[in-house]
Amino acid sequence: MTTMIIIITAMRMDTVMVMDSAALYRLMTWMSPSYPVGSFSYSHGLEWEVEEGTVNDAGSLTRWLCDIVLIGSGRNDAIFLAHAHGVASRGDDETLGRLADYALAFAGSAERRMETEQQGRAFCEVTCRTWGSPTLDRLRADRSPVIAYPIAVGVAAVDHGMALMPVLEAYVHAFAANLISAGVRLVPLGHSDGQRVTIAIEPAVREAAMDAATGDLSRLASVTIMADIASMKHETQYTRLFRS
Template sequence: MRAAEAAALYRLMTWLSPSFPVGAFSYSSGIEWAVEAGDIADAASLQAWLTSMLTDGGGFCDGVFLAHAQRAASAGDEPALAGIAELASVFTASRERHLETSMQGRAFVEVARAAWNCASLDRLIASCGGAIVYPIAVGIVSAAHTIPLEPVVHAFLHAVVSNWISAGARLVPLGQTECQRLLARLEPAVTATAGRALNASLDNLGSATFRADLAGIRHETQYTRLFRS
């Protein structure tokens, strides 16, 4: 492995590690309401729920936004990047989901800029012109560091799914070994969704996870809550 490849891998593993301080542990993406409502009761129902969120909902859409943002940033197309960032910011189904992705995006950018700053990063951040949601943040930071797009999308979706499983583990609850089995069973869906996202246009964006969207909305008024979304 060349030095540049090793550096890219090191940074990607760091940025999308559970230890990177974006606050992902405090969000459940509506899973908390789904558990209370009885939609999720065990590992099998959690797997079915997460598969839908990944392949037909926010997971796929975030992968598309990341891919297009990274390409625009890498090409120096600031008007296109601004448009993609704006579209991604409004492409959320609930107030809490917007809070989740915008807060994680801001934290990702701030920490990356503080610890891993580079010449083009400030310019790319400024070109977005407003709130930078999580997939856009990952796209522009990885572009600034010239990290290849394909592993970024795969690592991003792995990180998203891992956090969903972590939330489910605390809520159902599930043991650590069962969580790893679940992550292993979701590997084909993550791989396939990453491939679709890499080849999708912005016209292919869309979600059909109505129950998950309702879960995110209803979580806002849930009486007892451990998570912020």
């Protein structure tokens, strides 16, 4: 029994966890705020939450983020990414195309769809033009240039030999970090409070990544109804800094 456990653990490390330094370098580059996907211009509905007073300090931002990551759109993005990673690994372009359409249809509001479309388009354009991604090239040619952001990341990650778990953790961390940055500007919070929120959500980021690792689409769901409504309200907000 002990031998079997060791073998299974080793297999999991090989297929899910282990990644060479070149792939890690690319992953850190792609998930960096400096990668030109325009993530800094989206608040994911947070701007309306701040306007209404629902999010007004570090504690309320932490709670809002944990909900988004664990039971909302952040979790769903991670599931889509994991499934895209698995399908691309099998070379199933037909299923990958249907998945790309499904991810766009799953957006909870017009601005959420714009957010994932535009970040996905930017990621595809810069990645295919510079680092290269044959699978992304085929997907864009077969479907359209509009690919949801988590699908694009999952597909390109396979082309560059990136293991699933590090990609999931990096993606969810970048997703949350962008919203923390938005919160620091909107509430506003000091940078120290921003770092305290980053520390506080670490377990949620890890849990969301591990939960999504199977890529089981039957587990897609969201119960963050007020966050979805906030995103819709943002569409008609009188003054705003962010695009969503």
